[in-house]
Amino acid sequence: MSLQLFTQYLFSGITYGILYAIVAIGFNIIYNTTGIINFAQGEFVMLGGMCAISLHEYMPLPAAILLAVIITGIIGGLIEIIFIRWLDSPSVLRMIIITIGLSILIREAALFVWGESVRSLPYFNGDAVTSVQIFGANISPQVLWVIGVCSVIVVGLSLFFQFTYAGREMRACAANRTAATLCGINTRSKITWSFMLSAGIGAVAGCVMSPITYTQYDIGPGLAIKGFTVVILGGLGNSMAAVAAGLLLGIVESFSIIVVPMAYQEVISIAILLIVLFVRPHGLFGSSETACLQDF
């Protein structure tokens, strides 16, 4: 394979991988503070894109995106306050079903508001045919935007959790909620914040991806399944592992097309996941100890 083709495959793999990783990080942020896997995660990505597209009719692009991210974040927070906050130690299955139900509702609401048609934000630089050359491969500048913005999110988040007070409090919640409450941390509000943060970064991803992938009311479940795959592949709750796992999945998917017909692409990535689960049930990077603690 020539360097040009290799680069071409690699870049589309990385673009997708990093998107999956962002969705997976969204899953993990909520999981860490609440123990809930939020199956409506993909809908945040859709909402971010859709809001930005609608707002862009009235304001310049950066403002529209910013506002869309804030709106989606607020929706995320409201979901926690209305549906999750007052539940008394719900079972895993109950939460899976509630979040699946929420994802259906958000999707149907989006269908009602925006219709079934395909929309997209304009390209941030140039248009649909612009491309830049890297090692002979032609890459859309939007791909660089996606990679750039998502990398900033990943780095920013890890700094936030490491060095800010709020971030440390959230980590404390993740480690042991009761202990965190005893230390005087308001765990309730931390949980709400985790939903807002998770929805917000989903929305950012939804905006930067929109020109490449388009936004439609029902893109959520597909993304959620891929994101969930990455979460499991990386090990539940481990955001940095999710980035590695996401990139791995994206790149494998991208290169798999050389040998496998495209129609079977998803079969390949899910089959890999199943094999990993069977051999290393705690994920590629997770520890077996935490996996044992999972229960219904």
Add this chain to the structure above:
Amino acid sequence: MALAAGAALLFAFLPSTGMAKTIKIGAILAESGPAGFLGQPEAKTLRMLVAQTNARGGVAGYKVELLLKDSAGKKEQAVSLARQLIEEDKVFAIIGPTRSGSTMAIKNIAEQAKTILISCASTKAIVDPVAKYVFKTPQNDSLAARMILQEMKKEGITKIAVVVGGTGFGKMGKMFVNKLAPEYGISVLMNETYSPRATDLSPLVTKMMANKDIQGVVNWSIVPAQTILAKNMRQQKWNVPLFLSHGFGNIKYVQAGGAAMEGIKFPADRLLIADSLPASNPQRAVLVKYKHDYESKYHEPVSTFGGHAYDAFKILCKAIAKAGGPDTEKVRTAIENMTFIGTGGIFHFSPTDHSGLKIDAFDMMVVKNGKFTKF
């Protein structure tokens, strides 16, 4: 006071006594679900036409009652709804379903129950073998395939790749292009199917690009994702000619694809270029009226998909009018002997041809300045 009340009562009864007789027409369309982008324009078209027809006094003195059911694109749901419409609501005829798979699932049910079915799906198997009570309005896929292959031959393209969207429509396209290509001296080097939910096809483009022999690409698809292929090809600066199918017939797709769609050629019926047709064109009046009615009512661009529902409904009404009422056998015979100027072309039905359209239903179109124009 009593007089006024009596008058009001009389008024309330008058319209209903004037049109006491109704014909129930069922419709099974994929209004929601993955094929919603097809089912919605169809449903909107039918609602509009029924209102228009009843406002004009109905058909053959009968008021039309539309029973529109949403199959969400699911085959089993279509089966359940078809049985419901036939056994329970005792509809006179059914329009739809939207998708080929669903139509094939209820083809035999309609045939057994002797209920006229006019499908909005394109698979040839719907009318081949001919079932007495089953018709369809979209053009045969094989005709579009021939149009594309003809044009390729003219341009001297001999080696192609075929890429289709993962729906029944794409499946048929793949079959016909592969089957007919040798007749035009063209060989198919690669076949690929992408998911209707695909969001990026650049790895696929890279794979095709790696094969230096490919001189042209056919992208046969009805799903919105079809524009992504064009975009990814242009981004990767791979400039082989790209041909789309008649499933491209919605200006929204051009808007979604933007600059990448310029110069793309595809066969389509003339609804898309209604306004620029010469006055001598026999279809012009029908097309312009439908386009204008639809766009002023729903504030969205008309698509060929809605046109299929338009043709189905109008054919049915014309046949009922000719038969003088809802007599299934007479209406069926009327359709079989009908020549009808519709949005999809000029239909010439016969007892052996329940599709009625020939290759002249299509024109080769090209996207120019973000608009459809005749090539």
Add this chain to the structure above:
Amino acid sequence: MGISKRNIPVLLLIALVVIVQLITAGTDTSFYLTQLTMTAYYSLVIIGLCLLMGYAGQLSLGHAGFFAIGGYVSAALTTHNLIGLRHNQLIELLNKTGLLSMGQDIYGEKILTVIPWAACLAAILVTIIIAFAIGKPVLKLKGHYLAMATLGFGIIIFRFAMATEYFGEADGISGVPPFHLLPGLTVSGDFGARISNYYIAWGLVLLGMILSLNLVNSRVGRALRAIHGSEEAAAAMGINASRFKLYTFVISAVFAALAGVMLTHYNGGIGPSEASVMKSVRYVAIIAIGGMSSLWGALCMGVILNFMSLRGMFGSYDGAVFGAILVAMMLFAPDGILRLPLLKKLWRKNGPARN
């Protein structure tokens, strides 16, 4: 089996099935039986899944996959015309043993296909093999990992059906012939065979229910409940937890596959939407609404929701209504609709003992 307290609900169900049929016959509304028959087959899936979820405590987000395996294998075998291969030795052999049938379709084409009985058995056999192969490693997982693994299995089956020409890709398979169960009993969508099909379907549901109830109340059932309570404790008592879980998994897969086979013959076809993730989610949700470890609750909710949905009562809001019910139920009645405080009182006072 005397009329013990445990059998009362079963007898009630039999009575209800007959009464409903008589009412529809009496009021000339027998068209309802069409959707009731389809509902019965979906209920069979739900009973099997309830056994797995409620009693063995194992979530499966891929049960539509098993339904699809049953339906697709049976549909493919009974529709693909083997006439071109009739001189092939294997086909000749099969033909001699009576596993193939020569016939004509309604348009007069000659077709040679596998007979439905053989296809049905093949479908069940394939399901058992796949369920064993998948079940063994999957059931070692827990919590979200188990959810993902079963979800993944479902997606693979769905994608496979969508991508494979043999299974009709996006169109699915149509033209599936009737299934002659016994002389006089045929699974088909013929308008004339509506009543017998209704009884076939509900007869199967009854059989499934009786089998499940007996299983639940047998030694196996007690072992399963012990596993659900605490796997470690069960293991300490000498219960081979993983074996019991695996058996339950296979049984529930067979229930789903059998339902798939029957509904495919009844509908005359099957499409990929039967294998979709949303279908699996639906099954799980119905069981959760019915109250996890309540076979009767799951059956009730399954019948009501599927019947309304199949009749298109929710129109284009099918998904939205379903989502809303899901969320509301899980928020306010997480133990199922039969255990709502008010209903619980009634249930305790008058109803049968909880299974």
